[in-house]
Amino acid sequence: ATMADVRRQPTLHELKSYDMLVTSAVFLGLSAMTVIARIYVRGWMIRSFGWDDWLMMVTWGLFAVTTSLLISIALAEIHPPGVGDPDTVNGILTLVVCIFGLYILTTIIFKLSLAVFFLRVVNQRWQRQVIIGSVTLYTLFGTAWLFVAIFQCGNPGDYGKNELLGKCLPFKTILRPLNYTHGVLNAVTDWIFAISKSQHSCKYTTNEAET
Template structure:
């Protein structure tokens, strides 16, 4: 087997970016799985798709790392072995195929997560249109790459003069399709970034919370930045020194997919921060252990002194003397539903119209506390 090429210059850049994005993606998706399976206890389809996107991305990153060691990022004159050059072309081809599906699966996962916040039919239609468009353009470009050369192996065998005959599509056609794919991808990404702001705008929350929630949900569109940056480099597909000239395309394709996975997972980590601050047990864990038993649930989440003081009835009814002996606290508890989160969701429902309904048709249980004065007649 031919020896590897040295990791220097552009090949080293591809290798480094692949490792960094793979590690960051793995960490964020692992945290997402922890939140969805342990804290929220509602692992949905969008979470499954994001795990699948991570798996595809890890294979993509591995191909890029091996390909960079085999010569991606080097000039043709650097290759002293024809077999090594063909192998580098093969890794580049495999990487592009994997990039398409890792990217589109991450987009579909983000769109499914946003569907939980939608009430209006128009918004749901837009999200379904984004899902459909993302799948169609990925399938289209995937077929172009798959059928670019006939036979398929001619893509990397054409470097060998002794190889059999074959044909490939015109580079101009490939470039036109690449520009079309990138343009439609930008539209999908920006839609996933703008729509959350529209969804959050009409929710009943203060302005600061709206900005925070909208910004977090819009992180899913951050991958569009990498697509925009990659656009000026697409013409290098037509360069004769292919492996050396297209290194920017490889790098920004890796960054685009990695950012999509990372940002799409970050939007689900809100319960994790609350769990760390509160030190409370997971939402679903108590419900599953208690079954249908009566359980009390506080209506607040942060243990500040002000909130602790609110447990004192005089905080709410200053006209009542807690030391008079006439104060009675009546606590009404209702069962906690096991269906706290939507099966297909990735974060807590922010829209009150979409709150889940517990089993037996009952709404999720809450604890209600009220105080009143009991009149005791003297004898």
């Protein structure tokens, strides 16, 4: 690649700024309607608003902040001077780090909300122990990964500069394995929730058939 190619500013089409703006706005609106419906049903209709609902509200609040930051990035890319301004680019990179941290924190709170819900519906001791153990492991690892992700280059505000200076943690040997591990734990925890619920449903169906 020539020097001109290296310094060429990416276009809005390449950055997918409008796609990110629309997608973030749509999912923010849909999630808001879903949470409002849950609050109405659980809090007003059946009068059974619990800790899982409060945690879900916190989860949505974090998600709303995350999508708002994504919208801010898209608007910063669209409006002049856009990515042609070094300060704007550094600000965008800082927001990206914040979004990554918020994503991890959101998944932790979301898992805690699901755990509280499933612990209310499962009766077997081993099921409860598996849920508590898996969520505890995920929470501990997720919390550690949260701090690593945010401070991988030192001060998040200097992410762009430190990245250029090579002061960040290596991606291949540290960040990527940790990211994969987080993804695996995330998926395994979800499978544990699903299996626990299916076991509970099967037992309930069997008991109903016997009676």
